[in-house]
Amino acid sequence: MHHPGLLAFLMARTSSSFSSCVQAVAVGWQIYALTHSARALAMVGLAQFLPMICLTMVAGHAADHMNRRRIAMTCQAVEATSALVMAIAAFGGWTTPGMIYAMVMVFGAARAFEMPCQQTFLPSIVPPHMFPRAAAVSSSLFQAAAVTGPSVGGLLYGAGAGVCYMVCALGFGMAMLGTFLLPLRNMARARQPLSVSMFMEVWHFMRERPDMLGAISLDLFAVLLGGATAMLPVYASDILHAGPTGLGLLRAAPAMGAVACALFFVWKPLNKHAGAFMFAAVATFGVATIVFAFSTSMPLSIFALAVLGAADVISVVVRGALVQLRTPDSMRGRVSAVNMLFIGSSNQLGEFESGMLASLVGPVEAVALGGAGTIVVTLLWMRMFPGLRRLDRLDDIHAD
Numbered sequence: 001m002h003h004p005g006l007l008a009f010l011m012a013r014t015s016s017s018f019s020s021c022v023q024a025v026a027v028g029w030q031i032y033a034l035t036h037s038a039r040a041l042a043m044v045g046l047a048q049f050l051p052m053i054c055l056t057m058v059a060g061h062a063a064d065h066m067n068r069r070r071i072a073m074t075c076q077a078v079e080a081t082s083a084l085v086m087a088i089a090a091f092g093g094w095t096t097p098g099m100i101y102a103m104v105m106v107f108g109a110a111r112a113f114e115m116p117c118q119q120t121f122l123p124s125i126v127p128p129h130m131f132p133r134a135a136a137v138s139s140s141l142f143q144a145a146a147v148t149g150p151s152v153g154g155l156l157y158g159a160g161a162g163v164c165y166m167v168c169a170l171g172f173g174m175a176m177l178g179t180f181l182l183p184l185r186n187m188a189r190a191r192q193p194l195s196v197s198m199f200m201e202v203w204h205f206m207r208e209r210p211d212m213l214g215a216i217s218l219d220l221f222a223v224l225l226g227g228a229t230a231m232l233p234v235y236a237s238d239i240l241h242a243g244p245t246g247l248g249l250l251r252a253a254p255a256m257g258a259v260a261c262a263l264f265f266v267w268k269p270l271n272k273h274a275g276a277f278m279f280a281a282v283a284t285f286g287v288a289t290i291v292f293a294f295s296t297s298m299p300l301s302i303f304a305l306a307v308l309g310a311a312d313v314i315s316v317v318v319r320g321a322l323v324q325l326r327t328p329d330s331m332r333g334r335v336s337a338v339n340m341l342f343i344g345s346s347n348q349l350g351e352f353e354s355g356m357l358a359s360l361v362g363p364v365e366a367v368a369l370g371g372a373g374t375i376v377v378t379l380l381w382m383r384m385f386p387g388l389r390r391l392d393r394l395d396d397i398h399a400d
Contacts, residue, residue, distance in 0.1 A: 008182050009121050009125055012076075013138060013142055014144070015174040016172065017145040019083070019167070019169075022149045022150075024150070025153030025157060025247060028233045029154075029244055031097060032233040032234070034096075034097055035097055039356065041230055044100070044104055051105050055109055055112040059112045060116045062113065068120060068184070069117070069179060076114065076179060077172075077176055079107055079168075084166070087165035091160070091162040112340075116340055118179075122138060125182075135317055136263075136317060137262075150255070153251070154244045206335070211322060214381060215318060215319040218378070218388075219319055221374070222285055225373035228293070228305070228308070228371075234363045240301060249298075254306065257306030258310055258313045261310035261314065274318050278388070279381070281311040281313075282377075283375055285374055287371065288304045293371060
């Protein structure tokens with residue numbers, strides 16, 4: 001708390017996370033209520049994924065050559081406006097699946113530009129030796145918002161989707177205020193045209209650091225295959241018969257586990273055997289996904305999702321330290337964009353993959369196959385990236 005701007009950063013990130021989670025509950029339940037189709041849930045993931053994958057590298061280039069604070073604030077204003085439009089539509093009773101897809105695409109485009117900028121803020125606020133602990137604080141608050149967001153979203157949905165979207169608009173506005181208050185220096189950066197060589201520079205940078213590439217790609221396949229969250233509306237409605245409130249609890253469960261794990265790392269930072277812990281965590285993620293797939297009990301389902309969330313935090317902390325501390329500031333926007341493309345977009349692509357597979361073989365089988373695939377990928381990556389497996393201390397990582 002003695003580092004200037006950390007409180008403003010935490011407010012911006014937490015508000016944005018809370019709003020995104022409330023919005024995810026509203027979108028998931030609303031589209032399923034309108035269509036009763038797992039394929040429609042898959043299309044929501046695809047609608048958010050497409051603009052992100054198309055714009056990510058352009059956004060990373062912008063983050064390295066333009067005012068990062070201004071980009072983030074503009075995106076948060078767009079997110080608030082789109083949520084407000086959806087609230088008006090919901091109150092008026094003229095929401096359609098097409099409108100939901102359009103709003104999600106706008107949100108995906110805004111996030112494509114916002115996230116590479118936002119990921120560069122924390123290393124600019126705290127010194128490197130404090131980064132693992134500050135990242136754990138940030139992650140714990142991020143996950144706390146992810147606990148309360150789905151629960152609040154499920155409760156608010158009982159009053160109507162419009163109420164959920166109004167809360168989202170307010171939250172994105174708070175995120176914009178937090179970003180405005182960040183004490184960031186407007187560093188003069190030489191404007192360079194967008195070119196293939198700019199992207200190749202990032203690719204060569206990451207190829208020379210296989211531990212970084214391994215951590216990012218491991219999370220990519222783990223999230224892509226283990227897309228259990230995409231099926232939560234189906235589980236809440238048809239398998240567990242829990243209703244909107246149950247959906248909120250299921251969406252909050254991974255974050256509950258993540259908060260507990262992140263708070264532990266605030267007290268005791270992960271600074272030994274980080275690589276081995278990361279591989280064990282991703283394998284645990286796969287096992288928890290399989291347990292959730294076959295569960296017909298609400299308590300067991302919540303427990304499995306909580307374990308899944310706790311395991312994911314370990315991967316987030318290790319990957320964040322590698323990406324943010326090993327990258328010079330002049331490339332941090334583009335490298336963060338690649339990280340977002342691999343990780344952030346894989347959430348939406350994982351939702352699409354899970355939804356399409358569920359429409360073919362059923363939701364239980366789709367989730368179970370994803371968990372098994374995550375375990376297989378973990379074993380393969382342990383052989384392909386031995387340097388990542390041997391990674392020890394995170395507080396010794398520095399840009400090179």
